[in-house]
Amino acid sequence: AQTVTQSQPEMSVQEAETVTLSCTYDTSESNYYLFWYKQPPSRQMILVIRQEAYKQQNATENRFSVNFQKAAKSFSLKISDSQLGDTAMYFCAFMNTGNQFYFGTGTSLTVIP
Amino acid sequence: DAMVIQNPRYQVTQFGKPVTLSCSQTLNHNVMYWYQQKSSQAPKLLFHYYDKDFNNEADTPDNFQSRRPNTSFCFLDIRSPGLGDAAMYLCATSIPDGSGYTFGSGTRLTVV
Numbered sequence: 197a198q199t200v201t202q203s204q205p206e207m208s209v210q211e212a213e214t215v216t217l218s219c220t221y222d223t224s225e226s227n228y229y230l231f232w233y234k235q236p237p238s239r240q241m242i243l244v245i246r247q248e249a250y251k252q253q254n255a256t257e258n259r260f261s262v263n264f265q266k267a268a269k270s271f272s273l274k275i276s277d278s279q280l281g282d283t284a285m286y287f288c289a290f291m292n293t294g295n296q297f298y299f300g301t302g303t304s305l306t307v308i309p
Numbered sequence: 310d311a312m313v314i315q316n317p318r319y320q321v322t323q324f325g326k327p328v329t330l331s332c333s334q335t336l337n338h339n340v341m342y343w344y345q346q347k348s349s350q351a352p353k354l355l356f357h358y359y360d361k362d363f364n365n366e367a368d369t370p371d372n373f374q375s376r377r378p379n380t381s382f383c384f385l386d387i388r389s390p391g392l393g394d395a396a397m398y399l400c401a402t403s404i405p406d407g408s409g410y411t412f413g414s415g416t417r418l419t420v421v
Contacts, residue, residue: 229407239397241352241412248407287351295340295405299351 198223200290202300209278210308216263217273217303219288229291230264232273235302236284244286247271278307312336315400315413322390322420330385330416332400341383342410343375344399352399358383387418395420 199222209215221230232244247255247264254262259279263272275282288300313334322328332341339360344352356365358377372394374386387394397417401410 229409231409233412239417240414241399241401241410243409243411246409285349289409291407291409293407295403297342297354297410301351302349304349 198225198290198292198296198298200288200298200300202286202288202303204303205301206304206306208306208308209275211278211280213278214274214276215278215305217275217286217288217305219271219273219300221269221271221288221290221298223269223290223292225292227293230262230271231289231291232260232262232271233287233289234282234284235287236281241287245273275305280307280309283307313400313402313411313413315398315416317416318414320416320418322387322418324392324420325389328387328390328418330387330398330400330418332383332385332413333381334400334402334411335381336402336411337380338402338404338411339380340403340405341377342401342403343373343383343385344401346397346399346415355385390418390420392420394418 201220228249230247233241234244235241245257259276261274285302287302290298316331342357343355346352355369376384397415399415400413403410
């Protein structure tokens with residue numbers, strides 16, 4: 197079974213600073229997908245960034261980037277130039293080729309003005 | 310343009326009174342999911358439909374049922390809500406191409 201671990205239940209960052217959220221996972225599969233989802237206080241889950249395991253290049257989306265270390269089974273999210281609107285719960289998720297999704301327990305990020 | 314729409318946004322029901330939550334999608338995705346999310350926790354999968362094929366998670370209580378009359382709509386029926394069923398219920402859709410899930414904005418259920 198796949199497991200996803202987010203070891204930081206809560207984090208905070210000063211506005212305009214950079215923060216990194218960690219995520220590790222466990223799987224025996226070689227091909228899979230990894231995601232970071234953001235859930236603001238309004239509660240809609242929004243896709244932030246996606247990584248395909250067979251791609252070595254780290255995904256980036258504007259201020260969001262990942263550090264994907266396949267051998268270490270690590271998938272961290274870096275948020276640059278943090279903004280107040282980045283305050284949210286962030287979930288790391290693993291999806292296998294059977295389309296099954298596994299969420300981490302989430303990291304609550306607060307951006308401090 | 311909302312692509313996964315959940316109604317209502319907030320639902321209050323009485324203890325033991327059946328309640329139905331609805332989800333519709335404009336994406337034509339063949340897979341639809343229902344998740345239960347309690348405060349500050351990860352969403353927990355209740356069941357999903359792959360087209361018309363229903364897949365129940367082993368630990369989903371019998372109190373929870375689902376219907377999917379067509380590709381666009383999916384319903385969550387709670388036959389006899391208890392206080393422990395108060396939660397956010399999230400609907401999501403996907404296609405099996407690795408692109409991930411698209412979530413609705415959720416229905417927050419309160420049981421009184």
